[in-house]
Amino acid sequence: MSRVPRIYSKTYSTPRRPFEKERLDAELKLIGMYGLKNKREVWRVKYTLAKIRKAARELLTLEEKDPRRLFEGNALLRRLVRIGVLQEDKMKLDYVLGLKIEDFLERRLQTQVLKLGLAKSIHHARVLIRQRHIRVRRQMVNVPSFMVRLDSQKHIDFSLKSPLGGGRPGRVKRKNAREGTKELLVLEKSFIRVILKIRSADEMSLDLTAPSSGRIAFSACLHGLVLFGLCTAMSLMHVLVPPFSRLFFCDDQSIRYPVGRCSVPYYICAPVGVLTAWLTIAVAEWRCRDRRHLRSAPALVAFARRLFATSEFAASYFAAVLYAVYYFCVGLAGCDFLMGMAKNAFGRHRPFFYTVCRPELPGGFCNASVAYDAAVVCRPAVSAREFQDAQRSFPSGHASFSLYCATIVLLYLQRRAGRCRSALLRRTFQFLAAVAGLYVAYSRVSDYKHHWSDVLAGGLLGDGMAWLAASVVPREGCGLGVEGKQDEARETGSGDEGKEDAGPGASPEISSSSEAETDTFGTSGLHVRKFHSNSQPRPGVNTTNSNPNSPAPAPKPNPVLQQSSSLPSPDSTAKPNLNPVPKSDPVPIPNPNPNPARIPNPNPAKVPKPIPARKPKPDPVASPGPRQNLRAHPGRMEPRASAILAGVGHLLVLLMLGAACLIVHFAVKPFQRGFYCDDESIGYPLKEGTVPFSTCIGVGVVLGLFVVVTVECLRHWHAPERVKSDRPAHPTLLSVVGRILPEKFAPLFAAITAGLYQLAFACLANEIFTVVGKMGFGRQRPHFLAACQLNTTCVRGKLYTPDFCRPPDSGKFTNAMKSFPSGHSSFSMAVCVYLAVYMQARLAFRHPLHSLKNLAQVALVLVGSSVAMSRVSDYKHHWSDILAGSLIGTVCGALLAAKFFSPLAPARALADAPAAVVYSESPSRAADGGNRGGGGGRSGGHDFVA
Structure with a gap:
């Protein structure tokens, strides 16, 4: 047997005047007084009350002894008395027309729970109902808008299964009681894991506790409110605020152009620009592995980690993309708001204003010395909205929007993919984005939609807002490509440089990559370097030698580098080396433990394999001279x-x-x-x-x-x-x-x-x-x-x-x-x-x-x-x-x-520096231990080959 189809009826109707002040104030007052969720609940009650009043008015038009009035009128009155809206001594249709919305809101279950003293506030009553703590007779009700009858009012109480009604404790309390013995162990492991992620003493002041759910919700609501406020202000500026009515001269040739076609409509420009910017952000964040800028958004990081609990990369990628998209939308809304405010404030006429205005001049002829009012002499053949749009020329909205999106694409690719190997492809996309943005701006002049000064002002506004929006994203390199991998290895301490930091006497267990802790969100850095027992590098010792007991030749001494090597490394927990090696002969440092493989492992569960020593590779970008010869073989070098x-x-x-x-x-x-x-x-x-x-x-x-x-x-x-x-x-x-x-x-x-x-x-x-x-x-x-x-x-x-x-x-x-x-x-x-x-x-x-x-x-x-x-x-x-x-x-x-x-950089500080330092870090970066990001290693300019 087929099921009877359910007929859905209308439950509420929206107001005809959405911005009426008196109605808005009354609705907000009702929402706060009765703890309603939104205005739809007020509109539902209004819609129900309107239908009841309509039925009462139709019945009042009939005679008093009419059978329909007697039957339907008595049924309506009995129903209203049963739910407590109408008193028994007022069972007449005339009193039905005097009902108010407060009469129905008083009979809601949420209001009755508060009146019976079961809740502390009207909002607490709603929470109790939604969490299934309230019953009416034997029925558990979780709908706050449930209309309580008079005969059921005295049977409202807590549910028998609720902890408030004498039932067993809640799920959280049972879980805490069952796992009470495991909490200390979990906290201890979490504390140790967080401590291992700290790479400098400056980060000890950070809040190491994860944000709670309330903090995450508050942060989301606050940021959403900011974006919603900007969008609302932008919409109201375009819809409600009329432009300034500026006077014009009938012989002004700059406003007598015909109405031209629009080469790039806004419904094409807007989605293409937004989607292009979002796609650029997604691709750039996919290639880039630096997430240090997310330190300022701990709530977003915690939310992403909860959403993607199984994948750290997915969580960091989602947080970075959402972070960039949010600021892109905020900048776009701010740009559009400023543009709309300027349009209404200036009220400049478009080049086709005279054609749209069709003025009826006094006497039928143009007096060049008289300034005419558009509201008086214009007889436009278009709608009022189009006529107002003809008075919003300065600045250009198309130019500001297109150049905002183009500048965002250009700057984001430059900041987040500036050090990737595919530089030629990046610059090609940047050039195409700039050309597309300028083409849209140029088309507004050729279509007779704007003057050239409008396009220039709109372009400057869009560029300025794009620079502000892109400033929240740091200038970091990619983890892909040759240069990116070298920088990542230098930051993480992996490869030969990681061994060099570990010192000749460090054990393979402590300096292995399996014990390294990373934090892709950047709460303690992009990639945390490994912790070694002796992480202070010693100048004058070749730590890449396979035999740590044998002395190694020292490079040419440099006072700047010796001074920087005597400073404590931000990644090292050892004391700083206050006695650097003098400029004389190198001092061979013996290995305190000839057999480093027998050092006890602090974590017996993880026994990593020793890392074999690698031979140093020649620098492929070194300049000719004593470091590397272009003719390494008797024959000619084969080009790559x-x-x-x-x-x-x-x-x-x-x-x-x-x-x-x-x-x-x-x-x-x-x-x-x-x-x-x-x-x-x-x-x-x-x-x-x-x-x-x-x-x-x-x-x-x-x-x-x-x-x-x-x-x-x-x-x-x-x-x-x-x-x-x-x-x-x-x-x-x-x-x-x-x-x-x-x-x-x-x-x-x-x-x-x-x-x-x-x-x-x-x-x-x-x-x-x-x-x-x-x-x-x-x-x-x-x-x-x-x-x-x-x-x-x-x-x-x-x-x-x-x-x-x-x-x-x-x-x-x-x-x-x-x-x-x-x-x-x-x-x-x-x-x-x-x-x-x-x-x-x-x-x-x-x-x-x-x-x-x-x-x-x-x-x-x-x-x-x-x-x-x-x-x-x-x-x-x-x-x-x-x-x-x-x-x-x-x-x-x-x-x-x-x-x-x-x-x-000044050549005096780098003239005698070792090749490994000169080609990898700038003097400022070498002096502070290489803890600076953002392309500090590119001290020589542009690589000719992309």
């Missing part, structure tokens, strides 16, 4: 396949960027922007340029080649000790050219090639940004009317399209619509700023002619500025085009030069 592939990859990147620039420049037509024939800003005469673009490119190439070659020659010939002490910025390129050129010229050629490659990349990246902007904006040059040759009579105030032009030269006419940004300015500033920063980075040593470097830098910036300013005097660009082009070129040149060729 990875070096060849990386070189080919970099060459392909340059070719792809160059091909993209050519395709966009020649195959894509600029945006056909309308114009006014009486616009004075585009009515200048056509004249030849002072600096042609071919001359600009030729001078830039020659100048870049001359400066890079000169700087590297000075650096290699006048500061050879600086070159030897620096980690080479081009190790794999050095291995390739080492088989072709002599040893003396191989590093010089590799450095010059790396510098020219970065200059070419900066110029091509700058060019792709400039060309995309030219095609997207389609702004007319100051000599546009001279190149257009209008074929009709000029009518003042009429918007013309380029179809009315009859140009004698189609090439010059097309070029006349590529004004913003300036290509000459961007290229010249990119080359000059790159070379100026390059000189500052590579010539960071004292020289008698040091002032000539400053003079050359000033001259480079002056040359670039002169080329940019000449474009205004030649009537080729507006001043805003020059400003935008100069900013693009400056950013591209400065970022690439400053990042890949950062200033080097």
Whole structure:
């Protein structure tokens, strides 16, 4: 027999006016007075009361002796009296219309439990009911909204199975009584495990106890409330607050453009941007193993550990992703809130405002000296919401959102995947994200949705909020790749360096990797180093020797390193070595225990195997000289396949960027922007340029080649000790050219090639940004009317399209619509700023002619500025085009030069340092025991091969 389908009916209805103050205050008062969970419980009672009143009103319309009124009216009254809502002396339909919502709330089980004294408060009553401690007669009820009848009111009591009603103790008390003897052992083991995770005395002040469930819930509610508050404020700002009603002039040409189509709608831009950012966060956190930034979120860490109790990596990954996504959402909500507040405060008209407004001017003609009020003269044919949106131009929401997401992707990849081996792929994604964000911003101008200043302000707002949101994530390296593995081994103390820290007399049991405790969340560090019996390294002793009793030759002494080696290591529990080995002959240190395998193991349950000594491997990135010779064999060195592939990859990147620039420049037509024939800003005469673009490119190439070659020659010939002490910025390129050129010229050629490659990349990246902007904006040059040759009579105030032009030269006419940004300015500033920063980075040593470097830098910036300013005097660009082009070129040149060729550390402290320290740690990192994170080992600049 088939089951009868259940019919679900409506239980409540939402208010028609959701933001009515009096109703909101009344509902909040009822919720607090009767301990309700949310407003739905109030709406359910209101809906029930409304149906009862409706039935009573229908019955009152009938006659008093009508059979339906007598039958249904008496049944309704008896039901209300039975549940205690209506008194027996008021059994009339007229009194039903006077019922209130409080009458029904008083008959709830939760309220009755409090009145009978079974609970301490109204909320305590709800907890008792939900936890099945209350019964009505013999029935256990766990629904707080249960309506209690009058005859059942005196039978409300505690359940017989409840501990409050004389039943057996609760589950927690029984479990504690059963496992009371095991608690001390568990606490002791937990305390020992936490103590082993402490790697420095500074972390002793941390709260080592795991957050309780209440603290986790409170933290989740607090962070959720912050995010919900920002989202609510953002929504209210867009929906309820109207924009400022700004006056306008009827002859203002900046607001008389037609209503254009939207190239990138917001319903496409928003999900693509958010999903791209979230996917970037997930991938970057999957590759990165550093979780030290989660120290500030202990509740999140505890929640992740409870959720993924079987996998420590899954818990740390989930916590890191949720941490980053939360701050991304908070930054996005804050950015949108500030953007909405600025839109409503400024009330700037969009470029198509006059078309949407359709004003009815007094007298039917435009008076240029009168400012009109949009609320008075406008007769819009669109909805009120669309008309208000036409007054929200500044700043651009699309620009702020797209550049916020693009900057988050760029910064997050740089911070969390900055030291991964796949640098070429990372930079490609960063470049694509920047291009996508700028394309969305450019499209808002070409679609007549915003002015250029709106897009600029929105982009700056999005970039600023993205920098703030990304600042909570530390700049750490990946645990993958060659460099990441070396850094991870150095931090965890594994490999040869771990043995070196253990000392010649340490036992294999204590220094084995099986006894090492790690904490992937970073509450005590990313990877805790191993605890050794003698973890203080001794200078002058080769601890990697298989025979610890035999003396080893000491490296050349260095006072900075000797001073740092006498300091206590943060990972060592032994006392600091206050008597460093003097600079004289090395002192052989005998092994206090010739047979370290017989040292008793503190943990007999775990007997690890002894770790065999490894032979030291040659440094693959060492510069030529006494440390490593490029010609290790009589024959020529064979180049590595990875070096060849990386070189080919970099060459392909340059070719792809160059091909993209050519395709966009020649195959894509600029945006056909309308114009006014009486616009004075585009009515200048056509004249030849002072600096042609071919001359600009030729001078830039020659100048870049001359400066890079000169700087590297000075650096290699006048500061050879600086070159030897620096980690080479081009190790794999050095291995390739080492088989072709002599040893003396191989590093010089590799450095010059790396510098020219970065200059070419900066110029091509700058060019792709400039060309995309030219095609997207389609702004007319100051000599546009001279190149257009209008074929009709000029009518003042009429918007013309380029179809009315009859140009004698189609090439010059097309070029006349590529004004913003300036290509000459961007290229010249990119080359000059790159070379100026390059000189500052590579010539960071004292020289008698040091002032000539400053003079050359000033001259480079002056040359670039002169080329940019000449474009205004030649009537080729507006001043805003020059400003935008100069900013693009400056950013591209400065970022690439400053990042890949950062200033080097002082050579005097590293001139005589051992190779293992120079190539792994900077002086500050070596001085404090290598406890700093975030790429301290990359002291020489950019690796040429990704």
